[in-house]
Amino acid sequence: MRIIRSIRGLQGWRRKHENQIIGFVPTMGALHEGHFSLIRQARKHCSTVIVSIFVNPLQFGPSEDFSKYPRPVKSDQQWCRESGVDLLFCPLSEEFYPQDFQSAVSVNRLSQRWEGEARPTHFDGVTTVVTKLLNLVRPSQAYFGQKDYQQLLVIKQLVQDLNIDTKIVRCSTIRESDGLALSSRNRYLSENQRRQALGLSAALRHGVQLIKLGKQGVRGIQREMKKIATKSTGMDIEYLTICDANNLEPLTLAKGNMVLLGAARLGDIRLIDNMLVKAPKKS
Numbered sequence: 591m592r593i594i595r596s597i598r599g600l601q602g603w604r605r606k607h608e609n610q611i612i613g614f615v616p617t618m619g620a621l622h623e624g625h626f627s628l629i630r631q632a633r634k635h636c637s638t639v640i641v642s643i644f645v646n647p648l649q650f651g652p653s654e655d656f657s658k659y660p661r662p663v664k665s666d667q668q669w670c671r672e673s674g675v676d677l678l679f680c681p682l683s684e685e686f687y688p689q690d691f692q693s694a695v696s697v698n699r700l701s702q703r704w705e706g707e708a709r710p711t712h713f714d715g716v717t718t719v720v721t722k723l724l725n726l727v728r729p730s731q732a733y734f735g736q737k738d739y740q741q742l743l744v745i746k747q748l749v750q751d752l753n754i755d756t757k758i759v760r761c762s763t764i765r766e767s768d769g770l771a772l773s774s775r776n777r778y779l780s781e782n783q784r785r786q787a788l789g790l791s792a793a794l795r796h797g798v799q800l801i802k803l804g805k806q807g808v809r810g811i812q813r814e815m816k817k818i819a820t821k822s823t824g825m826d827i828e829y830l831t832i833c834d835a836n837n838l839e840p841l842t843l844a845k846g847n848m849v850l851l852g853a854a855r856l857g858d859i860r861l862i863d864n865m866l867v868k869a870p871k872k873s
């Protein structure tokens with residue numbers, strides 16, 4: 591596995607590999623099974639797999655955990671090597687965002703709701719870094735987890751609006767056997783918090799179940815979900831909502847393709863999760 595840190599190094603490598611079908615998995619490191627499932631999919635579809643590891647300062651708010659974000663560099667490299675990654679791109683922050691860096695990429699409407707309300711500068715940071723990475727790597731396909739569903743839609747919109755010639759592939763959320771969605775931040779959870787965190791996926795599962803049974807009133811479903819999420823847990827729910835899966839607009843009646851989105855806090859730790867569901871056909 592080749593490791594490249596400099597932008598010129600990556601551009602030079604890319605020029606020498608013009609004809610490759612490149613699958614790209616952008617990450618912030620602290621890799622877990624969720625990332626490996628993205629890498630496996632890229633491996634299946636593409637001749638060359640590139641992974642990037644870069645803890646992107648632009649997507650963290652001033653009171654967020656940028657400096658504390660886990661950076662297990664050696665084990666991440668080892669895992670990538672063992673997963674058959676061809677090239678690992680680990681840019682240096684000083685080169686990626688030099689002092690006179692002045693540009694930003696925004697996706698307006700989609701970025702404003704839900705995560706955008708809780709983290710107002712987050713998506714501009716994501717769309718700016720992803721645009722730079724896609725420009726550098728020029729992959730045929732780039733792989734993103736459904737776990738960050740709003741991020742996935744924002745990136746799809748970005749690629750469509752800016753005519754970037756990369757297919758964005760959605761990969762299913764990977765969960766522990768008890769339902770907890772994998773996340774690099776799960777490692778911060780104490781044993782007790784980890785148990786409490788299960789309330790989030792349980793609430794989403796319950797919402798999906800109610801919709802599949804034909805319940806339509808979103809307010810009632812949300813009330814039921816909230817009861818599950820907060821039952822005997824110290825979890826502070828930020829939002830639990832049912833939206834149109836294509837544009838994240840909130841619904842009043844369950845219909846069409848929907849996404850159930852949730853965000854919650856356990857102490858300093860913020861968790862998000864989501865599940866997709868389709869309204870049952872009326873008989």
Ligand code: PAF
Nearest residue numbers: 616617618646716719738
């Ligand atoms: O999902 C992530 O890990 C990050 O938001 C991404 C897409 C790598 C951009 O920094």
